[in-house]
Amino acid sequence: MSKQANPTVIGGFVLGALTLVVIAILVFGGGALFRERVPMVTYFPGSVQGLSVGAGVQFEGVTVGRVTGIELSFSPDTGIFSVPVTYEVWPDSVRVLGAESDDSPAQILQRLVKERGLHARLESVSFVTGQYMIALQLVPGRPPRLIKDPEDVVEVPSIEATRDRMSEMLENLRLDDLVNEASLTLASVRQLIGSGEMLRLIETLNATLDEARILFGDLDREVQPLARRMDSTLEDFSAMARAVQAGVVPVTENIETVTEELALLVRRVDEQVVPLSGATLTALGEVEGAMRSLGSLTGDASGTRVRLDRFLVEASAAARSLRDLADYLERHPDALLRGKR
Missing domain, CATH: 1.10.287 (Helix Hairpins)
Known part of the structure; x- marks a missing residue:
């Protein structure tokens, strides 16, 4: 007959296992369970494909938080869909320099939104995996456009992502018109080549090049005599300058002599x-x-x-x-x- 298990021993093993799990979470999680969090939300107007819960929130390339929730909202009055993305920011990941302020981290973030133009944008983490993250950045001079401005959560206005701008540009680009214009251009080129105008133009260009080659040859032959004449003229000018200098020196000496006699x-x-x-x-x-x-x-x-x-x-x-x-x-x-x- 088998011996019945001792409940006290089993309870001790369970408590020890739970204690080890808590210690492991504290050690490997770096105390993330007890860190201070500031809840934030951003209403993105476009697609958030590639953004998932747990994605990073960065400011100037430094991870300062993570995404906690992604929802889809619809307003029957306006007929507009929006995607509110909730995320949290960890104040202890930012070291504050100088005098400490009495404002809470949430109040500081709200002041950054209203006074310094803090905005959120979707940025790609990897083109291969297609993952996205939230990037916070300051855009001075751009007024914040808040949708709800709740009191318990800091709302950060959004900036259109790069892929959304490219999609809008591609949608506004009329490809049919471009294809038609390219077809017409090719047809005109084909007609120009088939009409013989291109051949006549090439022949005229060849004749012009031949005349230019003859003109360059004539100029080349005239350059050396012209250079010799210029050398002769420069020598004459040099001789004249020497003669003038030879006449000026005695006159100067005579003037100096007369000046001394007058004195x-x-x-x-x-x-x-x-x-x-x-x-x-x-x-x-x-x-x-x-x-x-x-x-x-x-x-x-x-x-x-x-x-x-x-x-x-x-x-x-x-x-x-x-x-x-x-x-x-x-x-x-x-x-x-x-x-x-």
């Missing part, structure tokens, strides 16, 4: 003016002395006085003339050489 003459005249002025002043002093001597004779007979008066008048005139001469010589010292003008 010497001016110095000599200056040296002669000072003694002449001194002699003139001495003569004036003697004339004044003679006049004082004559003045002492005014007490004699009336005839002598009359003659003395006449003499004094003439002496005064002579004194004024000498004084005028002295003043003129001081103002015009070169008058002794050139004479009065």
Whole structure:
């Protein structure tokens, strides 16, 4: 008869297994179960094919969160389908520098949306697998267009993905018109070739090339004589320049010589003016002395006085003339050489 299993032992094994599972989750999950999360949502207008739950959320190439849910919404009033994608952002994956703010991570994200233009876009992870992720980026100057702006979740406006823009461009591209225009162009080319115009055009082009070749040959033959004539002309100009230079140097030397002689003459005249002025002043002093001597004779007979008066008048005139001469010589010292003008 077999022995009945002990329930206490079985319970101990179960508790130990659960403990090992919790420890493994904490170790290999890096504490993801207890990290802080900020719920966010973005309403994508186009297709989200390739995006799956668990896909990464990146900002500037750094993973800061993951996708938690993908839904499909329809508004009967507008008849518009939208795809709300919910995801979470981990604040502890971003290191904040500087002074800490009193705002919560959700409030900081809402301010980034309204003030800095935070948007979400679908970007391809791999062209081979076709997987997509959500990329957050700042678009300054672009006003946010929020659909619901819920209070418990941070809504981030979306930017059209690259594949959606390419799809729209391809849809707007009228391929039928392009094919028709290409067919008409080919038909016109075929008609041009079959009409013989192309052959005549080629013949005309060949004739033009032959004439150009002849013209180039003529120019080539004329280049060497022209170069020789230019060399001769340049030599003539060089000879003329040398002759002009040879004539200019003596003239310059003569000008310098004349300038030196004029300077010497001016110095000599200056040296002669000072003694002449001194002699003139001495003569004036003697004339004044003679006049004082004559003045002492005014007490004699009336005839002598009359003659003395006449003499004094003439002496005064002579004194004024000498004084005028002295003043003129001081103002015009070169008058002794050139004479009065």
